[in-house]
Amino acid sequence: MPDVQTPQQQKITIRLPDGSERTHPTGATGYDVAEDIGAGLARDALAVKVNGEVRDLQRPIEEDADLEVLTWDDAEGKMVFWHSSAHLLAEALEALYGDVKFGVGPPIEDGFYYDVDFSDAGRDAPSSEDDLAEIEEKMQELAARDVPYEREPVSKDEAMQYFTEKGAPYKQELIEELEDGTITFYRQGEFTDLCRGPHLPSTGAITYPKLLSTAGAYWRGDEDRAQLTRIYGVSFPKKKLLDEHLEMLEKARERDHRKLGRELELFTFSETVGAGLPMWLPKGTTLRETLEGFLQQEQLERGYEP
Known part of the structure; x- marks a missing residue:
């Protein structure tokens, strides 16, 4: 009789971007593939793209797949890094402010934010540089524990029960709109959030977080809904990258037309x-009228009617 492979013995074929193929046991993870390619890649890996879907490094792969390992050099790798940083921010806020209620905390093009309701917190919402520095310090403390981000599929009833008991109305509203069978939690240590992911393997990679500013934001962009505090931040795996980013932001501020307009006494707000x-x-006013006059004269000379 021919040998029958058990599930543990079954193999899957992984196709890499360069066209090469590698064979792994069914259930191998993205990290396993990265490690098979090379120790350096495994060290730098943040997530993987499996058949076009960005996934956690530790999530099992159950079938043949096209796979790409994502690092900081990839835009999607940065998105995963910043998404995990938003969860770390939320954990720090819960530790420092007590009864806070979270809205959404996505990655964005140049960092991340989290919308937070501080109305029942034990202290006022953060607003000053000192407040943000305190939260950054807590984020670094939590990151240093190097605990894993753990994905947990849950039923809609389980998700609703958890966030109802926690008193999290914004999360409950989001859950109401989700289909059963599509809902996942992500946990890091004692903190749990409703999230599709994906996330970093652990908090330890987020060594250099920087909180940049706060702003008001209506829940779901509706001015008739609650106004939350939006906290913006960015994070990096290396200090050099953070320093370069902060220098870029400073240069952008120096070129800001609002700043230049005031300094040159052209306009104010x-x-x-x-x-x-x-x-x-x-x-x-003199500058504007001079430019307008020049443009009008040029148009007349070229046959345009005023």
């Missing part, structure tokens, strides 16, 4: 009139 409406000062 007023909260009374509206923060987005510039008010021309005498120098600015």
Whole structure:
């Protein structure tokens, strides 16, 4: 009789971006594949893309697949890094502020944010640089524990029960809109969040978080809903990368037209009139009228009717 492979013996074929193929046992993880390719890649790996879907490194692969290992050099790798950083921010806020209620905390093009309701917290919402520095310090403390991000599929009833008991109305609203069988939690240590993922293998990679600012944000962008505090941040695996990013932000601030307009006495802004409406000062008015006159003269000379 022919040998019959048990599930543990069955193999899957992994196709890599360069066209090469590797064979692994069914249930091998993205990390297993990265390690098979090379120790350096395994060390730098943040997540994997399996048949076009970005996944956790530790998630088992059950069938033949096209696979790409994602690192910091990949845009999708950065998204995973910043998504996990948003969860770390939430854990730090819960540790420092007590009864906070979380909205959403996605990665964005240049970092991450989390929308948070501090109305029942034990202290005022963070607003100052000192507040943000305190939260950063807590994030670094939590990251240093190097605990894993663990994915857990849950039923809709289980998810609703958990966040109802926790008193998390924004999460409950999100769960109401999800289909049963598609819901996952992610845990790091004692902190649990509703999330599709994917996430880093552990918190230890987030060595250099930086919180940049806070702003008001209506829940789900609806001005008739609760106003939450949005905390913006960015994070990096190396200090050099953080320093370069902060230098870039500083140069951008120096070139900000609002700053230059005030310094050159061209225009100013007023909260009374509206923060987005510039008010021309005498120098600015002269400059604008000169430019308008030049353009009108050029148009006339080229046959355009005024």
